[in-house]
Amino acid sequence: MIEITGLTKTFTGxxxxxxxxxxxxDLTIRDNEFLTVLGPSGCGKTTMLKMIAGLQxxxxxxxxxxxxxxxxxxxxRSMVFQNFALLPWATVLDNVAFGLKLRGVGNAERSARARxxxxxxxxxxxxxxxxxxxxxxxxxxxxxxxxxxxxxxxxLMDEPFGxxxxxxxxxxxxxxxxxxxxxRLTVVFITHSMEEAVLLGDRVVLMSARxxxxxxxxxxxxxxxxxxxxGSLERSADYAEITAHLWDRLRDMHxxxxxxxxxxxxxxx
Numbered sequence: 001m002i003e004i005t006g007l008t009k010t011f012t013g014x015x016x017x018x019x020x021x022x023x024x025x026d027l028t029i030r031d032n033e034f035l036t037v038l039g040p041s042g043c044g045k046t047t048m049l050k051m052i053a054g055l056q057x058x059x060x061x062x063x064x065x066x067x068x069x070x071x072x073x074x075x076x077r078s079m080v081f082q083n084f085a086l087l088p089w090a091t092v093l094d095n096v097a098f099g100l101k102l103r104g105v106g107n108a109e110r111s112a113r114a115r116x117x118x119x120x121x122x123x124x125x126x127x128x129x130x131x132x133x134x135x136x137x138x139x140x141x142x143x144x145x146x147x148x149x150x151x152x153x154x155x156l157m158d159e160p161f162g163x164x165x166x167x168x169x170x171x172x173x174x175x176x177x178x179x180x181x182x183x184r185l186t187v188v189f190i191t192h193s194m195e196e197a198v199l200l201g202d203r204v205v206l207m208s209a210r211x212x213x214x215x216x217x218x219x220x221x222x223x224x225x226x227x228x229x230x231g232s233l234e235r236s237a238d239y240a241e242i243t244a245h246l247w248d249r250l251r252d253m254h255x256x257x258x259x260x261x262x263x264x265x266x267x268x269x
Contacts (some may be wrong), residue, residue, distance in 0.1 A: 001028065001029065001030060001031050001064070001262070002027075002028070002065050002154065002188075003028055003029075003064045004025055004026060004027040004028070004029075004063050006031055006060060006062070007022055007025040007060075007061035007063065008022050008023060008211075009022040009047055009051075009056075010021075010059055017162075017242055019149075020210065020211035021210060022048060022140045022211055022213075023046045023211030023212060023213050024061070024098040024213055025044075025048060025061070027214055028049040029186060029188060030186070032078065032184040033187070033202050033203070035189065035205060036163070036190075036193060036197035036198075036200055036201035036203075036204050037049075037190050037191070037207065038188065038191060038192070038193075038204055038206050038246060038250070039206060039207030039208065039209075039212065039215075040207075040209045040210075040250065040254060041192070042212055043207045043208060044207065044210060044212030045207055046159075046190060048212065048252065049190055049211075050071070050079075052070065052073060052077070052154070052156055052188060053073060053077055053079045054070050054071065054073040055073060066154075073130065075103070075150060076101070076152055076153040076154060078146075078147035078148070078154070078155055078156065079155075079156040080143050080155070080156070080158065081158050082162045083145065084136075084140055086139060086143060086146075088130040089130065090130065091128050091130055092118060092126050092127050092129050092130070092131075092134070093111065093114050093127040095131070095142050095146055095222060096114040096146045096149055097110040097113070097114040098146060099146060100113060100114070100149055100150060103150065105264075110149075113149055114145070115127065117149055118142075120145070120148075121142075121144055121179075122141060123141055123142065124129055129167065129226040136163055136164045136165075136168065137164045137165075137168035137169075137172060137210070140161065140188070141175070141237055144179070146152045148183075148247045152185065154185065154186045154187075155185045155187045155188075156188050157189045157190065159191055159192065160189075161173065161191075161196070162191075169194070170230070173196065173199060173200060173226050173230065175227075176205070177225070177227035177230075178198070178227040178228075181226075181227055187269070189201070192246055194243045197246070198220055198222070198228065198239055198242050198246070199230060199233060199234070199239075200226075201220050201268045202219075202220060202240070203219055203248065204217070204248075205217050205250045206249055206250075209256070209261065215253070218245065221238055222238055222239060
């Protein structure tokens with residue numbers, strides 16, 4: 001279980017003024033849950049994810065995993081980035097095995113594990129290719145396989161399908177659901193897509209505009225497994241109702257934020 005309590009963060013903006021990214025986040029993420037996180041641009045979603053990963057510090061508050069405070073990166077967590085973050089000079093096999101090599105796993109064992117995961121994400125036969133020879137969707141499959149290779153308890157995903165076309169996005173969603181259904185990791189998945197958040201998540205966390213806080217947590221009662229039946233889920237009444245509700249909340253946040261900025265300009269002028 002991941003416990004986030006009172007998490008705050010203030011950055012210094014380019015003009016030297018303080019920018020409050022997070023304004024006190026309280027969140028509990030259950031074991032083996034697929035949690036999706038949605039919110040306006042700049043609300044601190046990625047900042048919070050990096051904090052869970054141990055890649056970003058915070059000003060106040062606490063993050064713990066199974067009762068252990070997060071003080072930095074750890075072997076219990078892996079992260080998948082939107083921009084793939086692959087080693088451009090390394091083969092698919094070496095990219096997937098990279099984390100295992102850092103942990104001192106022997107060549108034969110890490111090669112076997114990497115090949116198993118390459119096959120699982122549909123890239124068998126591409127082991128000797130380099131990232132530049134692959135499509136965006138294939139590169140993201142490599143990123144997912146690399147993250148899974150170290151057998152993490154928690155998989156952190158920062159808009160992993162945001163840079164691919166819609167058809168590839170759908171295929172990757174189905175593959176990710178299939179992998180999660182087979183392994184039941186704890187997944188925290190950041191997205192800008194209401195539809196993606198509902199299709200994938202057990203719950204959708206809706207964050208407010210900056211400074212980010214938890215505005216609402218929405219349960220998703222769609223049946224699982226979902227990996228082979230996304231189309232029918234999108235036609236369900238529950239799916240339509242939840243996505244409409246999320247859109248209404250996000251639109252209201254946008255209007256409130258715009259009104260607030262206008263008031264600030266009037267006060268300053």
